Amino acid sequence: MENYKELEQKYTKWIWILSIAIPxxxxxxxxxxxxxxxxxxxxxxxxxxxxxxxxxxxAVLLVWAVAAIKKGNKVLHERLIKLCIACSIAFLAMYVAxxxxxxxxxxxxxxxxxxxxxxxxxxxILLSIIIIPFVLITFVRGISGSYQRHKKLARIxxxxxxxxxxxxxxxxxxxxxxxVN
Numbered sequence: 001m002e003n004y005k006e007l008e009q010k011y012t013k014w015i016w017i018l019s020i021a022i023p024x025x026x027x028x029x030x031x032x033x034x035x036x037x038x039x040x041x042x043x044x045x046x047x048x049x050x051x052x053x054x055x056x057x058x059a060v061l062l063v064w065a066v067a068a069i070k071k072g073n074k075v076l077h078e079r080l081i082k083l084c085i086a087c088s089i090a091f092l093a094m095y096v097a098x099x100x101x102x103x104x105x106x107x108x109x110x111x112x113x114x115x116x117x118x119x120x121x122x123x124x125i126l127l128s129i130i131i132i133p134f135v136l137i138t139f140v141r142g143i144s145g146s147y148q149r150h151k152k153l154a155r156i157x158x159x160x161x162x163x164x165x166x167x168x169x170x171x172x173x174x175x176x177x178x179x180v181n
Contacts, residue, residue: 004144011140019133022092029096035103043102044094048172048179051094055168058087062162081139084161088135091168108178117174124167131160 034041065080107117134157141150 004141004146004149007144008137008140008146011136015133015136015140018136022132023129026092026096030099032100033103034100041101044098045102045179047094047098048176051091051098052169052172054087054091054094055165055172058084058091059162059165059169061087062158062165066158078142081142085135085139103180105175105179107175109174113174117171120167120174121171124164124171127160127167128164131157131164135161 035043061080061084065077065084068080069077107114107121109117134153138150138153138157141147141153
């Protein structure tokens, strides 16, 4: 069996490829609107509450995963983290699908609420990009058995990932009154 350093080295290239490719592909696809390109597609306007719920579920699962590991339940912790990753992938797929089929929604709030919304939105977007390599490296360290290094990085990864999940829900709640059906 490979030791943890060999396993980490094996995945390092893929971690960085994904960490760069995911935001680039999402940015490109975010700019593609199938309706504007002449395709007869229905807006997937039912998706925002679903992917906001998935963000909320991710937040709950993250807290549960940390509680599980603090109680020494490594199996449950690993399963919950895998579910968090699956939820993040599902969120991303739905988010991109929604934006490729729907007209952009503009935030209509004013005053301090507008500034608050954009602060939360921008910090959410930036951290959602930054978090990708953190999640992947932390995960690989965990599954490779490099528990001390995993734990050290998880102390940084966890609050960032939790922030992204929670602010995803907040952004949805703040913009939902402005969605066009």
